[in-house]
Amino acid sequence: MSDLSGHPGHGAPDPDRDLGSLLGDAFDARARTAVPDTASAPARRTTPSAAGPAHRRWQRIAAPLAAAAAVLLAVGAGVALTADDEHRGTGAAGPGTGTTAVSPSARGSSPATGSASPLLRHAAPGASPVKVVLADQERTVGVGMPVVARFSARITDARAFAAATTVTADGRPLDARWFFLPSTTAGYPMEAHLRPEQYWPAHATIVVRVASAQLSAGTGFGFANGLTAQFTTGAQTIATVDNRTHRMTVRTDGKPVASYAVSLGAAATPTLAGVKVVMAKARSVCLHDVNGAYNECNVRDAQQLTATGEYLHAAPWNLSNIGVRNTSNGCTNLTPADAAKLYGQLEVGDIVVYPNASGATMRLTEGIGDWDVPWSTWVTGGLLPTS
Amino acid sequence: MAVWEAVATDEELARIAVARPLPIDLDALYHAHWRYLVRFAVLLVDDVASAEDVVQDAFLALHRKAGTLRDPDAALAYLRTSVVNLSRSVIRRRQVARKHLKVSEPEATSGADEHVLLRDEHRAALDAVQTLPRHQREVLVLRYWGGLSEREIAANLGISQGAVKSAASRGMATLQQRLGGVL
Numbered sequence: 001m002s003d004l005s006g007h008p009g010h011g012a013p014d015p016d017r018d019l020g021s022l023l024g025d026a027f028d029a030r031a032r033t034a035v036p037d038t039a040s041a042p043a044r045r046t047t048p049s050a051a052g053p054a055h056r057r058w059q060r061i062a063a064p065l066a067a068a069a070a071v072l073l074a075v076g077a078g079v080a081l082t083a084d085d086e087h088r089g090t091g092a093a094g095p096g097t098g099t100t101a102v103s104p105s106a107r108g109s110s111p112a113t114g115s116a117s118p119l120l121r122h123a124a125p126g127a128s129p130v131k132v133v134l135a136d137q138e139r140t141v142g143v144g145m146p147v148v149a150r151f152s153a154r155i156t157d158a159r160a161f162a163a164a165t166t167v168t169a170d171g172r173p174l175d176a177r178w179f180f181l182p183s184t185t186a187g188y189p190m191e192a193h194l195r196p197e198q199y200w201p202a203h204a205t206i207v208v209r210v211a212s213a214q215l216s217a218g219t220g221f222g223f224a225n226g227l228t229a230q231f232t233t234g235a236q237t238i239a240t241v242d243n244r245t246h247r248m249t250v251r252t253d254g255k256p257v258a259s260y261a262v263s264l265g266a267a268a269t270p271t272l273a274g275v276k277v278v279m280a281k282a283r284s285v286c287l288h289d290v291n292g293a294y295n296e297c298n299v300r301d302a303q304q305l306t307a308t309g310e311y312l313h314a315a316p317w318n319l320s321n322i323g324v325r326n327t328s329n330g331c332t333n334l335t336p337a338d339a340a341k342l343y344g345q346l347e348v349g350d351i352v353v354y355p356n357a358s359g360a361t362m363r364l365t366e367g368i369g370d371w372d373v374p375w376s377t378w379v380t381g382g383l384l385p386t387s
Numbered sequence: 388m389a390v391w392e393a394v395a396t397d398e399e400l401a402r403i404a405v406a407r408p409l410p411i412d413l414d415a416l417y418h419a420h421w422r423y424l425v426r427f428a429v430l431l432v433d434d435v436a437s438a439e440d441v442v443q444d445a446f447l448a449l450h451r452k453a454g455t456l457r458d459p460d461a462a463l464a465y466l467r468t469s470v471v472n473l474s475r476s477v478i479r480r481r482q483v484a485r486k487h488l489k490v491s492e493p494e495a496t497s498g499a500d501e502h503v504l505l506r507d508e509h510r511a512a513l514d515a516v517q518t519l520p521r522h523q524r525e526v527l528v529l530r531y532w533g534g535l536s537e538r539e540i541a542a543n544l545g546i547s548q549g550a551v552k553s554a555a556s557r558g559m560a561t562l563q564q565r566l567g568g569v570l
Contacts, residue, residue: 034429
């Protein structure tokens with residue numbers, strides 16, 4: 001999730017905006033989001049599917065064996081298990097690109113499981129190769145941004161993957177765990193999120209290595225590659241929004257640096273509670289209700305907090321209620337001056353907490369809801385046990 | 388132009404495969420164009436799972452027709468047209484299903500991931516495009532994403548160039564109305 005405010009002159013309204021190029025950009029963004037450049041085709045079907053399309057779709061979800069059979073066909077097409085590492089995050093080729101052997105010391109020294117672990121099972125010969133890729137991530141992010149990996153098949157055993165993971169912060173081992181869930185990205189039916197129990201350490205360089213090449217991903221599956229991710233964290237910036245006093249306090253590395261009046265969601269459209277993470281920023285956006293109830297453009301200094309449409313943003317039409325009562329559609333309204341200041345203070349990955357908002361606690365997939373999953377649940381691994 | 392023929396039985400397909408080697412390398416075409424075609428289908432049906440199914444079916448149709456297509460360019464045009472027609476069927480079936488089912492299908496809305504990663508102005512544009520009549524949506528996708536000329540779009544959709552022109556201008560006028568203007 002990247003900073004969206006990079007366009008020159010993006011701040012002022014532009015009634016002459018070329019609709020055609022907006023369409024082209026929008027189509028392109030949607031197409032690439034749904035089908036990343038790294039997606040590869042599943043086996044081509046050479047006989048008609050027995051069931052109708054609606055049934056096929058359910059089969060997709062309920063029949064991982066069918067997917068396994070399709071991946072097995074791909075082996076025949078000449079895809080071999082290799083030890084190529086997938087590198088991401090530094091903007092340039094990472095260290096040690098293209099190593100074909102993984103040293104014994106790199107494997108099995110995960111702080112989560114200790115020394116060379118029986119969980120680091122190799123894939124059986126002839127196992128179907130599973131590609132694992134990293135979701136795009138900025139070089140520097142706030143301390144709340146999980147690392148996301150996507151898998152080209154619905155793997156059935158995550159223990160080797162987890163055991164092969166080492167995470168360091170400024171070179172020192174850090175205990176971070178994977179949590180598996182379904183993915184909606186084309187070509188990648190499953191994904192996993194990595195995070196520590198507390199937010200990532202601030203002002204640190206985090207390195208994640210998964211030496212998964214040739215390890216088992218379950219019966220009949222083997223990982224085709226490993227992963228390396230490297231990113232740096234900025235200051236620990238946490239904004240806390242108090243529903244009772246209608247105020248937001250921003251703390252950087254523990255020190256309060258700002259306090260802003262806010263208006264949250266009205267009773268009929270409450271703001272979700274819990275820990276949210278800034279997902280994207282834009283100086284000027286169109287906000288719309290998912291049910292089509294409203295569509296407002298030229299909303300300024302918007303910072304997205306949930307996939308359900310909650311944002312921090314300027315609300316010049318709501319000045320009489322900001323700091324006084326909750327009247328919004330779920331967004332966090334600020335005065336234009338405060339929204340602009342806050343826009344400069346928060347980056348993608350920073351934390352915004354709503355300890356006492358009126359809505360339900362945000363769930364994992366309603367945005368970056370990773371921190372709302374209790375650690376005791378997180379360490380079990382989600383869809384697949386990780387130990 | 389009929390592009391969707393009756394489904395061949397497995398025996399017929401097997402017989403064809405043995406009796407007549409395909410002049411077009413289907414596997415090469417598939418790997419070369421899969422990503423492009425699934426992306427195209429996603430823009431029409433707004434759902435990744437359906438888009439992947441559509442592309443599989445388009446290649447199945449091409450398989451049956453491959454004996455009569457001599458070059459890869461004709462094959463790609465055929466695939467594009469297949470994707471358009473199959474996407475129409477998906478949308479028709481979805482509309483029928485929505486009318487008769489009380490519970491909305493889980494795959495009907497875009498995944499949370501996709502919503503997250505799109506800018507709001509893009510999301511607004513895409514939502515507006517989804518509300519356009521089918522022909523207008525197809526023309527705009529082929530023009531602004533596919534980069535096809537009016538003549539190519541007309542050929543792909545089996546309509547006249549005049550029809551393409553008017554669909555495009557009507558579609559853009561509606562979008563301009565929905566998306567343009569300030570609060």
